[in-house]
Amino acid sequence: EIVxxxxxxxxSLSPGERATLSCRASQSVGTSLAWYQQxxxxxxxxxxxxxxxxxxxxxxxxxxSGSGTDLTLTISSLEPEDFAVYYCLQRSSWPRTFxxxxxxxxx
Amino acid sequence: xxxLVESGGGLVQPGGSLRLSCSASGFTVSRYNMNWVRQAPxxxxxxxxxxxxxxxxxxYADSVKGRFTISRDxxxxxxxxxxxxxxxxxxxxxxxxxxxxxxxxxxxFDFWGQGALVTVSS
Numbered sequence: 001e002i003v004x005x006x007x008x009x010x011x012s013l014s015p016g017e018r019a020t021l022s023c024r025a026s027q028s029v030g031t032s033l034a035w036y037q038q039x040x041x042x043x044x045x046x047x048x049x050x051x052x053x054x055x056x057x058x059x060x061x062x063x064x065s066g067s068g069t070d071l072t073l074t075i076s077s078l079e080p081e082d083f084a085v086y087y088c089l090q091r092s093s094w095p096r097t098f099x100x101x102x103x104x105x106x107x
Numbered sequence: 108x109x110x111l112v113e114s115g116g117g118l119v120q121p122g123g124s125l126r127l128s129c130s131a132s133g134f135t136v137s138r139y140n141m142n143w144v145r146q147a148p149x150x151x152x153x154x155x156x157x158x159x160x161x162x163x164x165x166x167y168a169d170s171v172k173g174r175f176t177i178s179r180d181x182x183x184x185x186x187x188x189x190x191x192x193x194x195x196x197x198x199x200x201x202x203x204x205x206x207x208x209x210x211x212x213x214x215x216f217d218f219w220g221q222g223a224l225v226t227v228s229s
Contacts, residue, residue, distance in 0.1 A: 034215050036152075043202055043219035044152065050212060087152055091215045095168050096142075096154040 002026055002090050006099035012107040019075040021102045023088035028068045032092035035064060035073045038101075039084045047086075048073065078104070109133035109218045111203050116223030123193050127223055129186040129203030137162070137181045140206035142216065143188050145199035153199075156188065171197075193227045200224050 003026040013019055023033065031051035036044035046055040048064040051071055061076045075082055083106050088099040115127040127143075143156040156177040157166040165177060176189040186203050201223050204216040 032213075036216070038152075043221055044216070045219075046214065046217050049214050049217075053212065055214065055217065089152075089154075089215060091213065094157075094166055096157075096215070098152040098154070100151045 004099035006102045010103045014107045021073040023071045025069045029090040029092035031067045034089045036087045037084045111220035113220040113223035116225045118226045124191045127188040142204045144202045147199040198227045
């Protein structure tokens, strides 16, 4: 089973700042990685697929990069609605596994 | 508009059974890979089961294998999760989620239901 480790656990930033979220895999996932945003009481929302592709309707301030074991989600300039928990998911092998999440909170 | 609506959650005693339903609209369940994902209170997401569009591939996480069964009903355009021998640690919000793909792009869990809460407690 591939273990995904997200860092940091919590990111305290102000609106307008840049957020950099890391997802490290215990073995290579290639680019078979997705990112999700989850707000309290809501289902997750797909942000990025195949490491660097924005899902439909996702703003350009979200970008994904990396491959193999080190992947990154970047939010170039935080908007108020971006404060949430972010999860990475690998679909490279079964079972699919999620990271433990990074909470982006308002500083 | 694509929509997924779960139902069937509730309170059940340890060792009990429950069946979750996921009613789909805006697309045909049998033409997509479908999944169940759960989230224990305050915890991360956990994938637990998958059924392929053909129905020929059915997969489970080790944590539920032998106790949970995924299925679908084409006529009702619905996905199901039959859960037996429930344990305290199965307490979670259960989401159904769709996969889709286009060419070489694969959209894992591109649409989700709102979730159904299952509480296992005596």
